[in-house]
Amino acid sequence: MSASSPRTPVPVEDARIAPKPGLRRFHQARWDEPLIFELTSPGERGVGVPVTDLPVPALPAGLARAEAPRLPEMSQPHVLRHYMRLSQETLGVDLNVDVGQGTCTMKYSPKVNDSFVRDPRIASLHPLQDEGTVQGVLEILYRLEGLLKEISGMDRVSLQPASGSSAIYANVSMIRAYHASRGEGELRDEIITTQFSHPTNAAAPKTAGYRVITLMPDADGYPDIEALRAAVGPRTAALLITNPEDTGIFNPRIEEFVRLVHEVGGLCCYDQANANGILGITRARDAGFDLCHFNLHKTFSTPHMCGGPAAGASAVTSALEPFLPRPTIEFDGSRYYVDDDRPESIGKIRPFYGVVSNLVRAYAWIMALGAQGLRDVAETSVLNNNYLISKVLEIKGVSLPYARGRRRVEQARYSWEKLNADTGIHSEQIGYRVADFGTHYWTSHHPYLVPEPMTLEPTESYSQADLDEYARILAEVAREAYEEPETVRTAPHNGPIHSMRDASLEDPGTWAVTWRAYRRKLA
Amino acid sequence: MGGYLAGLSAEARVSFTVGLVVNPVAGVGGRVGLKGSDGAEVQERAFALGAVPQAAERASVALAELRARRPDVSVLTVAGAMGEAAARAAGIVPEVVFAAADPTSAADTIAAARSLAPQVDLLLFAGGDGTARDVLEAVGDALPVLGIPTGVKMHSAVFAVNPRAAGEVAADYSRLRDAEVVDRVDGSPRLFGHLRVPDVPARVQQRKTGSSGVTPDAVSGIAAELGSLVAPGELLILGPGTTTRAVAAVWGADVPVLGVNVLQDTKLLAADVTADQLLKLVAETPAHIALTPIGGQGFLLGRGNQQLSPEVLRAVGLERLHVVATEAKVVALGGRPLLVDTGDDALDRAFPRYVRVGTGWRRTILYPLNHSPSHPLNHPNHPLNERQS
Structure with missing residues (x-):
């Protein structure tokens, strides 16, 4: 197996002047670490709580446990060691050239922003504190709203949504409230989206009770405008669309899309989760949209984590302002305050103000860059993407379907269809093998519209050398697919997990996201 | 859905025996420009044009892959060119359990498949649509x-x-799905029935080439949506196909997969009806029609469901015709339009250019429908067609 070392080892005395390695001789740690629940040792404690003679207030009967919870009993070093080991068995944005998680905008999050969030002046706040004692954080949120208004062109922004999906749900709820306020709530029961928009643009309206109509791409990969003409009508509540879509192709007819929907009385809602390539270049308002949303955890610094804390922002024109989630944060010229008296509001999307830690990161990130800096981010991410495209398309077996000869914005969806036809190797298998070189990639949402897909999004964070390294890894794995396919087929070789049965992920009978479920189903 | 092997992984089975039938002349017409290889006459012409049989070599590639992944596999096959040679080329010593005359014919494929079937866990066959039809008839x-x-x-x-990929899938699958057997008859594709094939959902090509996994979630959503459109007492005419059959199964109705069937209040009223019977039924009771396209082909009407005659369609009304398919099946069409060929040109042209394909509860995909060869999607130089070829 040629899993390691296609390059000649660099002699030690030359190491400090050696160029960046052609291919990394990576091997991940493997600790064979049990689940934390399996590490329990009865009586072991992390903190010795002193016994007290002071009276302890009695708990309400309904809250008292009959027996102690079955938590793992462990010392502090055992806990620390456990999580350090797990961290060594993962890849992540601070560890590898993380350009492979296309549509997720895995950019570098400056560590100084974390220091603001950890500062006790933020970290020790409680959302139920009197607003007179939290003027500082309210000012940050108010000013962040102002920045996002400028970036989107919209009139008001709610920072309450906890995620992109939550923001889309808030927008759909506002769309419903808008039509209801005009006596058309029952009539307008259809929402239109596109196949290459994020699936949440279909899922959120469906959750909210709408009928969802999905438009397929036309031959060039653009949303089919003829299909839109056939879809719109008196029942149209709104169009929810991404631009650029997951393919990275910018829809040049977006104004016509907006016009067709407006002509029948529908609203237009711009999913700007993928805004990294258009900051300071286009604005949702300028294209005629009525609502938009941002994923602050993508474009605005906080990394997109494993289902961890995100932050969404829903932006609307003044026509939709009365329906914003409540409360809003206002400023009367001398003091910031929370306005919860909003009778037409859709209510709360989540408790309190939003995910404050991520909102602080976003504010710090925007303020550090300034207006020109934001535009530089967009231009650099587009340049990086198109540079990487030119490198990747030199590799045998890969192609960039749709819109031939046209540039992509900040991400690209490639196809390994030819390599698969030539070698039998699938895109997922290439992805596993790429992990042997210390990075990874994502294919696409299911079902695959682009055959054997691979979606890359280099953002502005990566240097030319980083991108060259990533392209070299892909080229090497493609070479292996043609010349020694067994190496790819049996990958990964250098990671802690050697192969995974996808089928188990599709079978609810084997899902175990809690210890209790694990014991019930698998132990 | 799921089948009798559902949940049972390849590893879990104690021993694994595969049957192999190779149609040695399958595909000989291809490289010499003939449109198929069915029948002795075409095969003779192909050989006269210099065709070289590829089937055995391709079968051995599949077996070698299977053997690499499942060294414990046992292979039962037919003597000589119908399987034994391919197995040996893959380094496998097969157990020969059937011998056929030379030259071989469709009858040999059928007889061989019948004799292997009771002895094996999985039947692999190397061939084309004609061979698939023979296997369908046999097993x-x-x-x-x-x-x-x-x-x-x-x-x-x-x-x-x-x-x-055949070797890869044979070595590792955990559930089965019904997949369409389609062959061209007089130049037009026709649905002949369904075989139970391994369902490997992570492999998009499966979805692209044909019917996709009809997952319980998707089908129950489609059934709920259809159910909400049909008023009590009204008829629901179900076209053929695994999707519509699965929808009926959600309601507890077991309908034949190939015919046109009529439900009333979710109960089977009449199975495998003719056009005349349908016409009588819809004259008495208001009706809806639910159709699913042929996977990978896109034909909605005119292939395997001629019972839905122009008269029946007119009597029901196109606005009461509902198209249903899983999202994966729609995507597997690869952008090629849905097709209607009712035999009545004016009726074909009355279909809208885009139809709503129900993919679940309150979910539709707006999809192009073609009744005109001049539609851009039908042009051979269309990038989608190019990609497929």
Whole structure:
């Protein structure tokens, strides 16, 4: 197996002047670490709580446990060691050239922003504190709203949504409230989206009770405008669309899309989760949209984590302002305050103000860059993407379907269809093998519209050398697919997990996201 | 859905025996420009034009892949060119359990498949659509089957995407699905029935080549949506196909997969009806029609459901015709339009250019429908067609 070392080892005395390695001789740690629940040792404690003679207030009967919870009993070093080991068995944005998680905008999050969030002046706040004692954080949120208004062109922004999906749900709820306020709530029961928009643009309206109509791409990969003409009508509540879509192709007819929907009385809602390539270049308002949303955890610094804390922002024109989630944060010229008296509001999307830690990161990130800096981010991410495209398309077996000869914005969806036809190797298998070189990639949402897909999004964070390294890894794995396919087929070789049965992920009978479920189903 | 092997992984089975039937002349017409390889006359012409049989070589690629992944596999096959040679070329010593005359014929394929079926866990066959039809006739849905693609132009959804993938899938699958057997008759694709094939959902080509996994979630959503459209007492006419059959199954109705069936209040009222019977039924009771396109082909009307005659369609009304398919099946059409060929040109033209395909509860995909050869999507130089070829 040629899993390691296609390059000649660099002699030690030359190491400090050696160029960046052609291919990394990576091997991940493997600790064979049990689940934390399996590490329990009865009586072991992390903190010795002193016994007290002071009276302890009695708990309400309904809250008292009959027996102690079955938590793992462990010392502090055992806990620390456990999580350090797990961290060594993962890849992540601070560890590898993380350009492979296309549509997720895995950019570098400056560590100084974390220091603001950890500062006790933020970290020790409680959302139920009197607003007179939290003027500082309210000012940050108010000013962040102002920045996002400028970036989107919209009139008001709610920072309450906890995620992109939550923001889309808030927008759909506002769309419903808008039509209801005009006596058309029952009539307008259809929402239109596109196949290459994020699936949440279909899922959120469906959750909210709408009928969802999905438009397929036309031959060039653009949303089919003829299909839109056939879809719109008196029942149209709104169009929810991404631009650029997951393919990275910018829809040049977006104004016509907006016009067709407006002509029948529908609203237009711009999913700007993928805004990294258009900051300071286009604005949702300028294209005629009525609502938009941002994923602050993508474009605005906080990394997109494993289902961890995100932050969404829903932006609307003044026509939709009365329906914003409540409360809003206002400023009367001398003091910031929370306005919860909003009778037409859709209510709360989540408790309190939003995910404050991520909102602080976003504010710090925007303020550090300034207006020109934001535009530089967009231009650099587009340049990086198109540079990487030119490198990747030199590799045998890969192609960039749709819109031939046209540039992509900040991400690209490639196809390994030819390599698969030539070698039998699938895109997922290439992805596993790429992990042997210390990075990874994502294919696409299911079902695959682009055959054997691979979606890359280099953002502005990566240097030319980083991108060259990533392209070299892909080229090497493609070479292996043609010349020694067994190496790819049996990958990964250098990671802690050697192969995974996808089928188990599709079978609810084997899902175990809690210890209790694990014991019930698998132990 | 799920089948009798659902949940049972390849590893969990104690021993694994595969049957192999190779149609040695499958695909010989392809490289010499003939449109197929069915019948002795075409085969003779192909050989006269210099065709070289590829089937055995492709079958051995599949077997080698299977053996690499499942060294414990036992292979039962037919003597000589119908399987034994391919197995030996893959380094496998097969157990020969059947011998056929030379030259071989469709009858040999059928007889061989019948004799292998009771003895094996999975039947692999190398051939094209004609061979798939023979296997269907021989074994029906009695056991899991997988095609190693060696035909000229395969319409059926029972084939792996390439020979190596056939070995890969044969070595590791955990559930089965019904997949369409389609063959061209007089130039038009026709649905002949369904084989039970391994369902490997992570492999998009499966979805592209033909019918997709009809998952319980998607089908129950489609059934709920259809149910909400049909008023009590009204008829629901179900076209053929696994999707519509699965919808009926959600309601507890067991309908034949090939015919046109009529439900009333979710109960089977009349099975496998004729056009005349349908016309009588819809004259008395208001009706809806639910159709699913042929996977990978896109035909909605005029292929395998001629019972839905122009008269029946007019009597019901096109606005009461509902198209249903899983999202994966729609995507597997690869952008090629839905097709109608009712035999009545004016009726064909009355279909809208875009139809709503119900993919779940309150979910539709707006999809192009073609009744005109001049539609851009039908042009051979259309990038989508180019990609498929």
